[in-house]
Amino acid sequence: xxxxSAGPVQADQDxxxxxxxxxxxxxxxxxxxxxxxxxxxxxxxxQHPSGYVEALLRQxxxxxxxxxxxxxxxxxxxxxxxxxxxxxxxxxxATVNYQIGNYQRALADIRRTLTLEPRHFGALSGRGLCxxxxxxxxMALEAFEASLQIHPHQPGVxxxxxxxxxxxxxxxx
Numbered sequence: 001x002x003x004x005s006a007g008p009v010q011a012d013q014d015x016x017x018x019x020x021x022x023x024x025x026x027x028x029x030x031x032x033x034x035x036x037x038x039x040x041x042x043x044x045x046x047q048h049p050s051g052y053v054e055a056l057l058r059q060x061x062x063x064x065x066x067x068x069x070x071x072x073x074x075x076x077x078x079x080x081x082x083x084x085x086x087x088x089x090x091x092x093x094a095t096v097n098y099q100i101g102n103y104q105r106a107l108a109d110i111r112r113t114l115t116l117e118p119r120h121f122g123a124l125s126g127r128g129l130c131x132x133x134x135x136x137x138x139m140a141l142e143a144f145e146a147s148l149q150i151h152p153h154q155p156g157v158x159x160x161x162x163x164x165x166x167x168x169x170x171x172x173x
Contacts, residue, residue: 013087013117015044022119025151034153038121045088045117053083060092064099072096087116091123103130121151128160137164 021041028034048054060075073096079089094109107130113123128143141164144157151157 012048013045013120015047018044018119022150028153031153031155034151038151038153042122045091045120048083048086048088050083053079053086053089056082057088057092060096064096069096069100073100085116087113087120087123090116091120091126094123094126098126098130098133101133103133106130119150121147121154124150125154125157128157132160137167140164141168 018041021037021044025034025037025041028037046054046057048057056075056079060072060079063069063071063075073093076089076093076096079086080093083089090109090113094106094113097103097106097109107127110123110127110130113120114127117123124143124147128140128147131137131140131143141161144161144164147157148154148161
């Protein structure tokens with residue numbers, strides 16, 4: 001039976017396809033393969049049963065692309081209010097809060113994201129970035145390592161882990 005004839009698919013962090021995708025992501029043999037799987041995961045995370053909530057996410061992402069942080073924050077605030085159980089709305093708002101330098105609010109949004117979707121490797125990486133900005137390298141390292149446990153083929157995150165380990169080792173000397 002095709003998905004088209006099965007009726008609408010419930011998509012968000014509770015989508016049943018995610019479990020298999022995360023298994024495949026962890027077992028991926030190459031960065032290219034992992035990135036393709038991660039892209040499918042992101043695609044599902046961006047979906048919501050409400051077209052209105054999806055439109056708010058699109059509006060916010062477009063505002064981000066236009067460097068309109070205020071517009072993005074307004075759209076993501078609305079998405080969080082309309083769909084408080086939608087992990088990606090919280091993660092999107094965390095991104096804007098990080099970009100405007102409101103790291104504590106970004107961390108609060110990330111906590112909510114991870115409560116709803118503990119496997120959200122993007123939120124874990126974002127947590128690491130917030131801790132870096134707050135000059136908490138040990139906490140940043142832990143967040144980046146947690147992200148890599150879920151999605152081991154993230155070159156930027158791997159680089160940050162190596163750099164932080166070197167920095168922390170140098171501090172211990």
